[in-house]
Amino acid sequence: METDLLASFIGNKLAVLEQLRDLSRRQTEIVAEGDMPSLLQILAVKQNLILELQAVERRIDPFRDQDPDSRIWRSPEDRNRCRLVSQRCDAMLKEVMLIEKQCETALQQRRDECANRLQDLHRGSHAHAAYADSHAHVAHQLDLTSG
Numbered sequence: 516m517e518t519d520l521l522a523s524f525i526g527n528k529l530a531v532l533e534q535l536r537d538l539s540r541r542q543t544e545i546v547a548e549g550d551m552p553s554l555l556q557i558l559a560v561k562q563n564l565i566l567e568l569q570a571v572e573r574r575i576d577p578f579r580d581q582d583p584d585s586r587i588w589r590s591p592e593d594r595n596r597c598r599l600v601s602q603r604c605d606a607m608l609k610e611v612m613l614i615e616k617q618c619e620t621a622l623q624q625r626r627d628e629c630a631n632r633l634q635d636l637h638r639g640s641h642a643h644a645a646y647a648d649s650h651a652h653v654a655h656q657l658d659l660t661s662g
Contacts, residue, residue: 525575
């Protein structure tokens with residue numbers, strides 16, 4: 516039945532979203548640790564999952580124009596099960612989006628902290644250079660000859 520196909524697609528969508536959620540949670544940990552190589556690996560895997568999610572969404576697209584009440588289901592339980600899975604998909608997507616936003620904020624904070632540290636190092640380097648130059652200038656002015 517056509518609704519069996521729809522239910523299967525929605526189940527596939529949930530499975531992909533669960534994987535994305537799990538990776539997003541791991542991404543949060545990696546961002547906190549500052550492990551950029553691992554972050555890049557996670558992002559690559561997530562990109563593949565996003566492509567997979569888009570493919571599933573394209574398979575679901577023809578069903579979006581249908582009147583849900585006109586669909587023929589094997590049983591009311593199947594219809595209800597599919598509705599519940601679809602609702603879980605919506606909730607899962609919201610959770611993934613929230614985690615992504617939190618990761619983005621954390622990465623921005625890490626970037627800003629890193630920029631501040633680099634700026635402090637740069638200022639320290641200039642101060643050290645200025646001190647060394649003034650110290651060298653004073654050393655050239657001292658008369659170290661004995662008289």
